[in-house]
Amino acid sequence: MLLDIRDLHVRYGNVEVLHQISLHVAAGEIVTLLGANGAGKSTTLLSISGLVRPSGGEIIFDGRALHELPAHQIVHAGISQAPEGRRVFGTLTVEENINLGAFITRDKEKIAQTREWIYDLFPRLAERQKQLAGTLSGGEQQMLAIGRALMSNPKLLLLDEPSLGLAPLLVRAIFDTIRTINAAGVTVVLVEQNAKAALHLAHRGYVLEVGRIILHGEAQDLLSNPQVRKAYLGGA
Known part of the structure; x- marks a missing residue:
């Protein structure tokens, strides 16, 4: 179990x-x-x-x-969590939000691999990597919250x-x-x-x-x- x-x-x-x-x-x-x-x-x-x-x-x-x-x-x-209300950092870019999820990881290659997997899961995030998270739609912010949570594998x-x-x-x-x-x-x-x-x-x-x-x-x-x-x- x-x-x-x-x-x-x-x-x-x-x-x-x-x-x-x-x-x-x-x-x-x-x-x-x-x-x-x-x-x-x-x-x-x-x-x-x-x-x-x-x-x-x-x-x-x-x-x-x-x-x-x-x-x-x-x-x-x-264990990681995508919280209710998304809680993305609106003044940071999509990629900066994603990278914050990897705070427990020091392996840069692993971080890059996981980030690419997340962009494969959510192509819309890949298109908006440099966009401020606060300007995303609600659905895109939800994708970002899930992606950020996945960065810790x-x-x-x-x-x-x-x-x-x-x-x-x-x-x-x-x-x-x-x-x-x-x-x-x-x-x-x-x-x-x-x-x-x-x-x-x-x-x-x-x-x-x-x-x-x-x-x-x-x-x-x-x-x-x-x-x-x-x-x-x-x-x-």
């Missing part, structure tokens, strides 16, 4: 926002976390990244206890709402690229409001409600689950 979360509790001040979350992700999987706003999906990702400290439970990644490590060491361990890529605010055609393109990234050997945990698209992409899923996992299973089973269809798929 690549990632194993056991009885995870997270508090913001006096409020507990994750209540005994347990989930696992095998190497090579795409696993999606579904739920309404405030369900605890992003907090789960932030806990894995080390940006939020658990108040209880364990996060085991590739045999290591992540909950005991600072965030920068978690990147070294093989992660074993596990965390994606938080990659389709947020994007036109359907761009959503399809982003999701196709996530599938390509996964086929290249990168395991993916995906937080996504577009439940239907996420379940068509993922192998398995977990449904969170008010900080608890209420359902989990194979993606195809969740797609046909009446509770999921009513709550997240518009009954379709």
Whole structure:
């Protein structure tokens, strides 16, 4: 098991926002976390990244206890995240943003190879290497956020709402690229409001409600689950 979360509790001040979350992700999987706003999906990702400290439970990644490590060491361990809202550096160029993702790597040849792979994945970024990131469209900024996260050559890529605010055609393109990234050997945990698209992409899923996992299973089973269809798929 690549990632194993056991009885995870997270508090913001006096409020507990994750209540005994347990989930696992095998190497090579795409696993999606579904739920309404405030369900605890992003907090789960932030806990894995080390940006939020658990108040209880364990996060085991590739045999290591992540909950005991600072965030920068978690990147070294093989995890990177493309955050909600993209968070690109608008006054830097596309290439400068991309290069920032390689801060743990000293091998210049490896950096160049990874950057070329990212430009192959996202040709639009290759065309705009010298353009300021703040002038990109929302879809292009999302591509850049994912590309930057890939520069550390992660074993596990965390994606938080990659389709947020994007036109359907761009959503399809982003999701196709996530599938390509996964086929290249990168395991993916995906937080996504577009439940239907996420379940068509993922192998398995977990449904969170008010900080608890209420359902989990194979993606195809969740797609046909009446509770999921009513709550997240518009009954379709």
